[in-house]
Amino acid sequence: MENVVKFWSGRRVFLTGHTGFKGGWLALWLGKLGAQVTGYSLEPPTKPSLFELARVAESARSVIADVRDIAKLEQTMAAARPEVVFHLAAQSLVRQSYTDPVGTYATNVVGTANVLDIVRRTRSVKAVVNVTSDKCYENRESASGYRESDRLGGHDPYSNSKACAELVTQAFRDSFFAPGNSTGSRVALASARAGNVIGGGDWATDRLLPDFVRAILEKRPVRIRHPEAVRPWQHVLDPLAGYLRLAERLAVEGERWAEGWNFGPEESDARNVRWMVERLTQLWGDGASWEFDNAAHPTKPVCFGWT
Numbered sequence: 001m002e003n004v005v006k007f008w009s010g011r012r013v014f015l016t017g018h019t020g021f022k023g024g025w026l027a028l029w030l031g032k033l034g035a036q037v038t039g040y041s042l043e044p045p046t047k048p049s050l051f052e053l054a055r056v057a058e059s060a061r062s063v064i065a066d067v068r069d070i071a072k073l074e075q076t077m078a079a080a081r082p083e084v085v086f087h088l089a090a091q092s093l094v095r096q097s098y099t100d101p102v103g104t105y106a107t108n109v110v111g112t113a114n115v116l117d118i119v120r121r122t123r124s125v126k127a128v129v130n131v132t133s134d135k136c137y138e139n140r141e142s143a144s145g146y147r148e149s150d151r152l153g154g155h156d157p158y159s160n161s162k163a164c165a166e167l168v169t170q171a172f173r174d175s176f177f178a179p180g181n182s183t184g185s186r187v188a189l190a191s192a193r194a195g196n197v198i199g200g201g202d203w204a205t206d207r208l209l210p211d212f213v214r215a216i217l218e219k220r221p222v223r224i225r226h227p228e229a230v231r232p233w234q235h236v237l238d239p240l241a242g243y244l245r246l247a248e249r250l251a252v253e254g255e256r257w258a259e260g261w262n263f264g265p266e267e268s269d270a271r272n273v274r275w276m277v278e279r280l281t282q283l284w285g286d287g288a289s290w291e292f293d294n295a296a297h298p299t300k301p302v303c304f305g306w307t
Helices: 002-008 021-033 070-080 094-099 103-118 158-177 208-217 237-257 273-284
Strands: 012-016 037-040 061-064 084-087 127-130 188-191 222-224 260-262 289-294
Touching: 002 237, 012 070, 021 061, 021 237, 037 070, 037 188, 061 070, 070 094, 084 103, 084 237, 094 103, 094 158, 103 158, 127 237, 127 260, 158 188, 158 273, 188 237, 208 222, 208 273, 222 273
Parallel strands: 012 037, 012 084, 037 061, 084 127, 127 188, 188 260, 222 289
Antiparallel strands: none
């Protein structure tokens, strides 16, 4: 722990998506480690929000803006002079991607390209962790988890946009950041793929635990669309610990760690949605229940990745 604090203490960090669930927790953690954090994101996506209740703005210099606004993004990053960049800003909901596919691609793909394009012109940056999703793989309905070397894809606009963001990351790494590139930049760039995180401070829609609690408080059964879908459930702090460790390795050891990484529990720890909701119902008690939602939905079970 002493070495971790020593690495992050006073280090300049640029964090996109700091008003979101995972980004908010990461900003708080970095602040506790003594990092100088500049957060760049849209307004908090939910009310209530972790950003407001945990006073995340006290742990970071907070800039409310859009990653699609490249001029504002470049101005903010230039002022921050970061050594490490964490890119978490995203449109992160599958069903919303059906409602607004163009906006989803604009944020998740063009937004990523904007961040990386500015990074290559920001000489202070040594390491970048681009957080995508374990939904970035082509869904082959496999019974086992997907590996980092599996084919990228995605049936829905959200998952597909994350696969596209992975391709953008690879192109920037090979074209601008690899040893011997024409720009002379030596940024170590990696992508982090995780999903299905749970924990306090999540009020988003279409997430199992928030939806479960909302249903119970409204005295109705929680409706489950895909009870047999298997997920790599993990607490939000678990992948964040991995992101911090990856950023340290990138900053210290460079290109050796510059690739895509899955973050998740052991494959044997995976559980389907039915198991999770029945366990929640048992623990909550007091009339908690669930029922199968057989209405037509545009989404289908998505894949998950394992290291």
